[in-house]
Amino acid sequence: MSRGRFIALEGGEGAGKSTQARLLADALRLRGVEVVVTREPGGTPGAEAIRGLLLGLDGDGWNARAEALLFAAARSDHVERLILPAVERGAWVVCDRFVDSSRAYQGGGGGLSDAEIMELHRIGSHGLLPDLTLLIEVSPDVAAGRLAARDGDSADRIGGRPADFHARVAAAFDRFASADPARFARIDGDGTPEQTHTLVLAALDIGE
Numbered sequence: 001m002s003r004g005r006f007i008a009l010e011g012g013e014g015a016g017k018s019t020q021a022r023l024l025a026d027a028l029r030l031r032g033v034e035v036v037v038t039r040e041p042g043g044t045p046g047a048e049a050i051r052g053l054l055l056g057l058d059g060d061g062w063n064a065r066a067e068a069l070l071f072a073a074a075r076s077d078h079v080e081r082l083i084l085p086a087v088e089r090g091a092w093v094v095c096d097r098f099v100d101s102s103r104a105y106q107g108g109g110g111g112l113s114d115a116e117i118m119e120l121h122r123i124g125s126h127g128l129l130p131d132l133t134l135l136i137e138v139s140p141d142v143a144a145g146r147l148a149a150r151d152g153d154s155a156d157r158i159g160g161r162p163a164d165f166h167a168r169v170a171a172a173f174d175r176f177a178s179a180d181p182a183r184f185a186r187i188d189g190d191g192t193p194e195q196t197h198t199l200v201l202a203a204l205d206i207g208e
């Protein structure tokens with residue numbers, strides 16, 4: 001049995017990642033591929049429990065380092081119990097966010113160094129990287145409009161941070177994609193879901 005593929009979707013809030021994950025999974029299934037769609041933080045019972053700790057609105061939240069450790073712990077469980085077994089049996093894993101979100105939010109946005117985030121990832125998840133990371137890029141106005149429609153006033157603890165935090169996150173994603181063009185495909189996410197989906201299929205070289 002040949003190895004499957006591990007595809008991550010990344011981008012800021014309101015980029016449309018989860019819609020694109022769903023559309024991609026449907027397109028792959030039509031081609032007879034086994035697909036596992038998952039998300040971070042989460043994807044296994046233990047990691048979903050950590051998600052509740054990280055994104056819930058009760059309490060004062062976490063300091064930046066505790067937050068980075070919790071994301072790394074959730075990811076470790078997710079990689080070992082769900083992602084690696086699926087890829088090893090030949091499935092495609094489509095994951096809504098992965099370690100580049102920790103690099104962008106806890107690193108670029110939150111103040112840990114990239115080396116520190118990658119060290120946590122090495123310890124937790126053997127440094128596993130996606131085969132391809134689709135960076136869905138949307139202009140700030142488009143993202144704001146989508147978020148207002150989706151969340152109203154009820155953004156989660158991280159999504160609800162101020163605009164300058166999200167600007168640092170976007171700048172960090174931009175740097176990662178420029179530094180590693182072989183692993184990242186930039187996708188223009190300003191269009192309709194179908195238009196973006198067409199760009200995703202082209203990036204994966206699987207056409208309509």
Ligand code: TYD
Binds near residue numbers: 013159
């Ligand atoms: P989610 O509701 O999945 O948001 P979105 O639809 O925007 O992806 O919430 C995930 C939040 O967690 C989001 O604000 C990004 C943040 N996050 C991190 O800060 N670090 C991480 O490593 C991951 C995976 C997510």
